[in-house]
Amino acid sequence: DIKGFVFDLDGVITDTSILHGTAWHQLADSLGVAWSEELGNGLKGISRMDSLEMILKAGGKENDYTEAEKEKLAAQKNTNYVAEVDKMTPANILPGMKDFLDSLRANGYQLSLASASKNAPRVLGKLQLADYFPKIVDPASLKKGKPDPEIYTKGAELLNLPPEQCIGVEDAAAGVAAINAAGEVSLGIGDATELGAADMVFADTSLVTLANIEKKLG
Ligand code: BG6
Numbered sequence: 617d618i619k620g621f622v623f624d625l626d627g628v629i630t631d632t633s634i635l636h637g638t639a640w641h642q643l644a645d646s647l648g649v650a651w652s653e654e655l656g657n658g659l660k661g662i663s664r665m666d667s668l669e670m671i672l673k674a675g676g677k678e679n680d681y682t683e684a685e686k687e688k689l690a691a692q693k694n695t696n697y698v699a700e701v702d703k704m705t706p707a708n709i710l711p712g713m714k715d716f717l718d719s720l721r722a723n724g725y726q727l728s729l730a731s732a733s734k735n736a737p738r739v740l741g742k743l744q745l746a747d748y749f750p751k752i753v754d755p756a757s758l759k760k761g762k763p764d765p766e767i768y769t770k771g772a773e774l775l776n777l778p779p780e781q782c783i784g785v786e787d788a789a790a791g792v793a794a795i796n797a798a799g800e801v802s803l804g805i806g807d808a809t810e811l812g813a814a815d816m817v818f819a820d821t822s823l824v825t826l827a828n829i830e831k832k833l834g
């Protein structure tokens with residue numbers, strides 16, 4: 617029986633995945649690295665420094681910067697990203713997600729957050745959803761980011777639930793891989809081809825309801 621939900625944030629609860637993408641695209645342009653949709657999708661769910669490494673690698677520039685320079689580039693991206701986050705309001709919650717979270721609470725499911733983002737508490741505050749997520753995995757505590765299962769394993773541990781009693785909710789292929797490797801049930805939101813490894817896929821957030829999930833669980 618499912619007793620808990622472990623949530624990704626960016627691209628699941630709110631469309632910050634677009635803001636992350638725009639900020640990385642800007643940085644890639646400034647470094648002379650060609651941007652592509654494929655590169656952008658591959659960055660979803662990936663930590664800040666790992667994302668920078670992927671961008672540098674895509675441009676064949678992985679050996680062009682010192683660690684200190686890389687820290688500066690990542691900080692520059694984050695400054696641009698945070699400026700956009702600070703404009704957010706509860707209107708930026710993705711369609712249906714507030715109702716879904718309310719229905720989970722009303723039905724006694726436990727919730728935790730498994731976002732790779734160090735800005736997650738700030739984003740939840742802007743959305744006025746902090747109350748829903750007293751349990752947040754600290755991404756700074758992780759040895760490895762998604763697709764490694766660690767973040768989803770910790771998300772279930774925070775709920776004191778075995779992984780098979782948890783549904784992990786993701787928009788990124790790397791995140792679905794992490795959920796599966798953690799032994800949780802994976803719910804993907806987005807393109808069914810991109811998220812083909814998920815146990816169930818919904819095309820968009822408005823379709824993610826307890827009734828629809830129960831149908832898919834059979
Ligand atoms: C993930 C996003 O949730 O968090 C990534 O999908 C982002 O795009 C990552 O790079 C890290 O976020 P932050 O806010 O710590 O730079």
Ligand code: MG
Pocket residue numbers: 624625626627628633660661786787788791
């Ligand atoms: Mg995401």
